[in-house]
Amino acid sequence: MFDFANSGYTTVVITAIFNAYFVAVVAGNQEWGTFAWTAALAVSYALIMLTGPALGAYADAYAAKKRLLLLTTIGCVIFTAMLSLVGPGDLWLAVVLIILTNFFFGCGENLIAAFLPELAQGEALGKVSGWGWSLGYVGGLVSLGCSLAYVTWAQGEGMQAAQFVPITMLITAGLFVVSSVPTFLYLKERALPQAHLAGRSVVREAFSRLGETFSHMQDYRDLGRFLACLVFYQAGIQAVITLAAIYAQQVMGFSTSDTMLLVLVVNITAAAGAFAFGNLQDRMGHIPTIALTLVGWIIMVLVAWMADSSAMFWLAANIAGICLGASQSAGRALVGYFSPRPRRAEFFGLWGLAVKLSSILGPVTYGLVSWISRGDHRLAMLITGIYFVIGLMILMGVDVQRGRRAALQGEAIPEG
Structure with missing residues (x-):
């Protein structure tokens, strides 16, 4: 249900409405508008990177995931x-x-992910993660449907974007x-507080635990390798x-309502992709599933780059939808599979660190x-597609069984 709740934020604010509004209306369609949008998000992700792993370490030490999740939810809602x-x-x-709003969203995303291994056994992580992404x-x-209904009415009344986007x-x-x-009524905090480091403040203890995790990362080399793959x-x-x-508005000439309808349909294909691949992952295997989705992403980038009609762009967008739900669900499940029980929130903090670096x-x-190409969005799309190729190459070096053995060995080592 929390995946259901927070997905409205990413869909409406980050993907479908406010990003295009920022470039077209707030920045006045200036050539630097797209870069300004990405730079603002980059600052928020950098702040999450600085605080996320330590926040996870604190959540593990004090069994505080649910309390922290409530605080981050309040922050995201207020600033949205x-x-x-x-x-x-x-x-x-x-x-x-x-x-501010993206900072609180990202911190909450890390915390809710850390509940996953408490809710599913090892072999069912892919399935349950897929359910979550699908419901998300x-x-x-x-959220997008309610917004689209309002925007359609507002445009019928002659309102402009500056009038209906804020609503x-x-x-x-x-x-x-x-x-x-x-979530806050029924989700239980199943973790127990762990032994604390005597004589240390909360912040120093969190960073001490984080430092210990990094010092033992060689014991989790497949997790480390997959996190590198995930970054790309x-x-x-x-x-x-x-x-x-x-891209839809600047390159393909879509209107606000056209774009919202596109994203709405893509969410349906993404839900189907997350559900189908979540079940497939547990039978087919983590690595083949993720590899298949990365091949799909490469195809999607090429189709979008070549698109000279709305039909071709719709095709590219729906390929992206199927791969989106599948790749994100599969990645989250594999991190859970590689994580020793005593450090789940902390390791999902590292997962969040990797995702935010990629963001x-x-x-x-x-x-x-x-910006440098003076608004050539096709070239920008093609170049960012290279990241999928690099990720696929790194993925081939990840050994799932070895990574799982390392996680089980980590659970057998007493905390101290």
Whole structure:
């Protein structure tokens, strides 16, 4: 249900509406607008990278995942609602609010992922992760569908984007609040507080545990290798997620409602992809499943780059949808499979670190290329597609059985 709740934020704010609004209205369609959008997100992801692993270490030590999840949810909801204050030319207000709201969202994303191994046994991680991602895309559909209904009505009344986009931010924040209630009512914190390091403050203890994790990373070399793989392929995914609406409007000439309809349909294919590949992953294997989705991503980039009609772009977008749900669900499940029980939140903090690094790398690469090339979004799309190729090459060196043995050995080592 939390996947359902928080997916409205990424769908409406990051993927479908506010990103294109930022470039076209807030930045006035300036050539630097796309780069400014990606730079704002990069700052928020850098802040998450600095705090995420230590936050996970603290959550493990004090069994505080649920309490911290509540705080991050409140922060994300408040600042998402405040995006409704952003109008034409309010560049710095938009930048500050996006940094804050995306920071709280990303921290919450790390924390909710750390619950996964508590809710599913090792061989069922892919299935349960797939259920979560699948339901998440349904949540994205609900938020986007409500927003699309309002935008369609507003456009019929002659309103402009500066009038109707702010209301969609309030709709998204409200649905986030309502949909997250079941999580905080029924989800249990099954972890137990762990032995603390005597004489150390909370912050010093968290960083001490994090330092210990990094010092033992050689014992989890397949986890480390997969995290490196994830940085690259997620860089491509994050570029697509954060810039899809911008590409659709700037290159293909889509209107706001056209773009919202496209993303709405893509959420359906993404939900189907997450559900189908989640079940396939447990039978086919983690690595073949992820490899298959990366091949799909490479095909999608080539189709989008060559697209000279809306039909071709619709095809590319739906290929992306199928691969999106599958690759993200499979990646989260594999990290859980490689994580020793006493350090689950901490290791998912490292997963979040990798995802956030990719969230800087991919979109900023796209933004820089589009700026330097004076708005050549096709070239930017093609270049960011290289990240999928690099990820596929690194993936071939990951040994799932060896990585799982390392996780089980880590569970047998007493904490101290």
